Amino acid sequence: MMRRKINWLLTAVQIGLLTWSGTTLAADQVYVANEGADTVSVLDAASLKTLTNVHVGKMPHNVQVSPDGKLVWVTNNGEPDHAADVSAHKGMAQGDHDAMGKPGAIWAIDTATNAVVAKVPVGMHPAHVVVSPDGRLAYVTNGGDNTVTVIDTAARSHVATIPVGQFPHGLRFSPDGKEVYVANLKGGTVSVIDTASQKEVAQVPVGKGPAQTGFTPDGRLAFASLSGENAIAVIDPGTRKVIRKVAVGTVPIQLYATPDSRTLVVANQGTRKKPGSTVSLIDLERFKVAKTVVTGAGAHGVTVDREGRYAYVTNMYANSVSVLDVKDRKVTKTVPVGKVPNGISVTP
Template identity: 70%
Template sequence: MPILKTYVAIALLAWGGAVSAADKVYIANENADTVSVIDAASFKVLTSVRVGNMPHNVQLSPDGKVVWVTNNGEPDIAAAPGHSGMKKADHAVMAKPGAVWLIDTGTDAVIAKIPVGLHPAHVVLAPDGRFAYITNGGDNSVTVIDAVARSVVATIPVGKFPHGLRFAPDGRQAYVANLKGGTVSVIDVASRKEITQIPVGKGPAQVGFTPDGLLAFVSLSEEKAVAVIDPATQKVMRKISVGTVPIQLFATPDSKTLLVANQGSRSKPGNTVSMVDLQTFKLAKTVVTGAGAHGVAVDREGGLAYITNTYADTVSVIDIKSRAVVSTVRVGKGPNGVSVSP
């Protein structure tokens, strides 16, 4: 493995995309109430930060100084590590208002806790870092937080059970995948209102955009497919077949490749990432990762992708150019969301 890592580092240097030693990868471990911090240069776990109940998603601010973590409030002491034989009452936990916790990337310590809605899923920051948007699956809304004042400024009604969301590259709109509604809500950022819902298919889980803003995507967890959306017309252009229960997806910085994690189910785990050529809309490669491939994040240069394997308690590192796994990192239980230093 050290030889392979050396090869990756040399390859990155060759095309001018060396990974800075300061770069980190943050992982939300949903079944451990922790966030793992990985050094992006060595692929080693640096530390583990204890956060609230069932942290689902993480997102670094555009300036890289703060990590936002969605969770279900204060940790359940009875379910913490060391209390063997005790299980979390998941439904009871998710019936309470959730929160986002903020971690300082300089110290990797929790610096703020902000209440949001029921069962918060994903969090994203506007491109300018001014506001954070959080989906609340339990009450069909999106919470808007002023990232400077660290206070809630709006709550936006959206579709049924909103899950993943992302901003368009120009920051003017946010797309929200309504998992149980079969739609993608389009939010106008200026007015903080839903302006339309795009019918997309069954089980929309996460959305994404190409950095050039020409294409949008949504994973359809109940269709083994990804729907491609034209942001100009806000209509589905086509669907691309991928693996079983696709969840998170992410386009590379050059807007040429889309990575889709295929989670499968606990009884029949998926363990692959579909790499889609966005010029032909064809499957270019299927990369085997670990059981329950779920989260996807790509570094700023487009050299490496990080995949959380929910059922394997690991993170797979994929070299995008060679389309191969170059490292596997053990993290906490139930790794879910993932974010990389911007």
């Protein structure tokens, strides 16, 4: 009788844990910057169903969920102006951007309410935003004035402006939070920012048209997508030198390493006239493309969930988002979002 009670109790606990786990999974959300619609789409990560669209500033280019999951930071060009030419920010189709005439901003969305709760001015033509591992600081690339703005996320105020290379675009933190690698799109280099001193301490020559950077979570490798070479530069963070290049699809833009540091997911955008529609999965043990997966026209933004099972990809020219099963190496679903989806981020 006692054994039956114990078995029943264990079964009840297991069911409770499964229910709790399912609830947690259902709460995970994907955020998409729709550059041509002045919105951020909020998707349920499991079903890819659109939960809502949040109106933000002009031409939102990139989004980043904070480490605690409470805020989503969005780069844009200030208050919406429906009379403005929404095609002004179309440069990545040719591996470039047209600079905007006014300083931009980053806006913060409260993930609990999906309301905009902060608007912080930054530099000219902000592109990407990343948040430090401790959540205290946000770093924003300003392509129009060759700087990175540092924002105090709690005070929502300016901390520093850091000069970097020519036309900074994508950027990422090293896993230990001590450095930020910035892709200088027109400079052919990656700037290394020391987060303690808030200064650029090195520029690493990488190749043509570096659009985004990244790291393996174990800190062993860093990367830069070379949109002008159809390749990925692999960087040794210790020596700050390119140790090899891996050929991928046309005009690679965003990239993201899986949590186990074994696979690099690369979105190949192509150009507006000849859109790319693939994602390259690079085996980081052999430094070879293990699989090329078709997603949609203009594959641009990419992020990977915390388990490393799914990658979420924006298809700029198809106005859609695809979910890619990293283990099975296939797309499981593609859904429509807003016009010109660009940056993408998932609940950490």
